[in-house]
Amino acid sequence: MTSSVGVIGLGNMGVSVLGACLHKGRSCVAVDLDRRKLAELAAGRTVVPEHGIEAILATALAEGRLQTGDTAKATRDCALVFVGVQTPAAGEQCDYTALEAVLRELASTSPDGQVIVIGSTVFPGALAAEILPIFTARPGLEVVYEPVFLRAGYGIDDYLRPGKLVAGTRNPANPPAVLERFFRDVVEVPARYVGYAEAEWIKMIHNAWMGLKISFANEVGALCTEHGVAPADIIDIAFGEGAWGRLLTRSHMKPGPPYSGPCLPKDAQILGGLLAASKHHEWFEQGVCRALRTSNEKHRQDLVQRWLNLGLGSGRPLGIIGTAFRPGFNEMRESLALDFIRAAQGVDAEVLAYDPMFEGIDRQAFALAARQNTFVESLYDTVSQPLERVWCDCEVVLVNRTLSDVERRRIQALGTVPRFVMDLYENGPLQAGRRSEVAA
Ligand SMILES: NC(=O)c1ccc[n+]([C@@H]2O[C@H](COP(=O)([O-])OP(=O)(O)OC[C@H]3O[C@@H](n4cnc5c(N)ncnc54)[C@H](O)[C@@H]3O)[C@@H](O)[C@H]2O)c1
Structure with missing residues (x-):
């Protein structure tokens, strides 16, 4: 085997790679x-109109770096084999017939140590359930899932310079050396390196997000047009932020709290x-x-109901923890905590709440912070509690903020955990060696 690369499947994806x-x-x-695709390729052409492909093929053919053949030749000659055959949708499932056929052949013919990169799209759960079992008897092969993100027509450039390069591997901490070298040499x-399931999910949510953006743009476009506003102009300004913009993809994307x-x-x-x-209301x-x-x-509603279910019936x-609508801001109107408090009041359950903005606050200052909202003002006794009391006396604690170091130390000094903790902010374990029964 050499550092040659085998590419199996010469559709849009395979030609790009x-x-x-x-x-x-x-x-x-x-x-x-x-075979017609192979003949075209040998003549320096491809049916896939990828930018730059003809010049690349001409050089490679002149230098004797491009051969065509079958899977057996690829496994014999190449250290790394990239598989890019079709996996079309079949209803709400994916049809892996073509992919499985190629992988079965590789499982029986590939020499130990060969790296098999699956570039065909597979959906969450498929690798564990259907694909990897094909290689059960071949632990010496390195199977990798690479979710690939290409624009048709610009696939070569996108493969060389993707927004992200992700590889799902058996052991992400120790990926195959041949793969590392391949990526270093080819992709810029x-x-x-992640686990197989993570790689499957990254592909899925990446494309779902793109679909969501397009659907969103179409809907706001129709609505704006109906109201006499040109959508392209306002979308440009609304989303065309600089590096400090607050709508950058990663901001606001933290699973946990609702807005x-x-x-x-x-x-x-x-x-x-x-x-x-x-x-367009329909x-x-x-x-x-x-x-x-x-x-x-x-x-x-689901979060509130879970919290009630966990806490009710205990008599406690x-x-x-965290009642302001935003950490570090002394405003409770429309905060998430109010939904929980209202729901508890509806079933006569007592609530103890802590927020650094209101802990130990005097009644007059709290009335001002309530900003004329009489319901918020009525919650003085509920929400001015010390952290320690909330942590020690409650059956279930909703953690509705990122805890500061000081708060973590105060909690750790207590040496106890509530029976249930619903942590919306991934604060991690709050007591070494002691765990609540549930996280959010
Ligand atoms: N097209 C893209 O830009 C793109 C981007 C990301 C992911 N993908 C994924 O890549 C995969 C391939 O997509 P595509 O658009 O290139 O498909 P395609 O249908 O255009 O091409 C698939 C090729 O595989 C060949 N093939 C099938 N079985 C084979 C076998 N046993 N041995 C050798 N060749 C075989 C077919 O003849 C065909 O030429 C799909 O899973 C797709 O979802 C595609």
């Missing part, structure tokens, strides 16, 4: 069931009203803009 490898000076063995961004506070819930509600009044009824409201509300209070 082949072009990228050849561009970086690698020798390749190209394989496809369709550093690789992130709350004085702005987002109100704005989603008003948007809901605009959608209902629109001439579309919007099933749309993503409407889901801004329904999804968030459902998430809130229910606890909340």
Whole structure:
């Protein structure tokens, strides 16, 4: 075996990977069931109109770095074999017939140590359930799942310079050396090695996010047009932020708390009203803009119900850490904590709550912080509790903020944990060696 790369499946994906490898000076063995594609390739052409492919093929053929053949030739000649055959949708499932056929052949013919990179898209759970078992009898082979993100037509460039390079491997801490070298030589961004399942999910949520953005743009586009506003202009300004922008993809994307506070819930509600009044209201009824409201509300309700279920019946209070709508801000109107407190009051359950903004605050200062909201003002006794009391006296504690180092130390000094903790902010274990029964 040499440092040659075998590419099995010469569709849009395979041609992109082949072009990228050849561009970086690698020798390749190209394989496809369709002999016409192999003949085209040998003549320096491809049916896939990838930018730059013809010049790359011409150079590679002139230098004798491109051969065509079958899977047996690829396994014999190459240290790394990339598999990019089709995995079409079959209803809500994926049809892995073609992929499994190739992998079965590789499982029986590949020499030990060969790295098999699956570039074909597989969906969450498929590797463990259907794909990896093909290799059970071949522990000497290195099977890798690489979720690939390509734009048709610009696939070579995208393979060389992707937004991210991800590889799902058996042991992410110790990926195969042949793979590391391949990525270093061919792809111009550093690789992130993860487990198989993580790689499957990264592909899924990446594409779901793109679909969500497109659906969102279509819906707001239709709504704006209906109201006489040109969508392209406002979308450009609304989302065209610089490096300090707050809408960058990663911001706000922390699974845990639903949104709350004085702005987002109100704005989603008003948007809901605009959608209902629109001439497109039937579309919007099933749309993503409407889901801004329904999804968030459902998430809130589920969290509240879980907290009640865990805490009720014990005879002890229910606890909340973090009552302000935003950490470090002394405002409780529209905070998530109010939903929990209201629900507990509805079933006559006692709540003890702590927030650094209100701990030990005097009644007058709290009345001012309530900003004329009489319900918030009525919660003085509930929400001015010390952290220690909430932590020690409650059956279930909702952790609704990222704890400061001081708060963590205060909790650790108590040497105890509530029976149930629902942590919305991934604070991690709060007591070494002692665990609550549940996390959010
Ligand atoms: N097209 C893209 O830009 C893109 C991007 C990301 C992921 N993917 C994924 O990559 C995979 C391939 O997509 P595509 O669009 O290139 O598919 P495609 O249908 O265009 O090409 C698949 C090729 O595999 C060949 N093939 C099938 N079985 C074979 C076998 N046993 N041996 C050799 N060749 C075989 C077919 O003849 C065909 O040429 C899919 O899973 C797809 O979801 C594609």
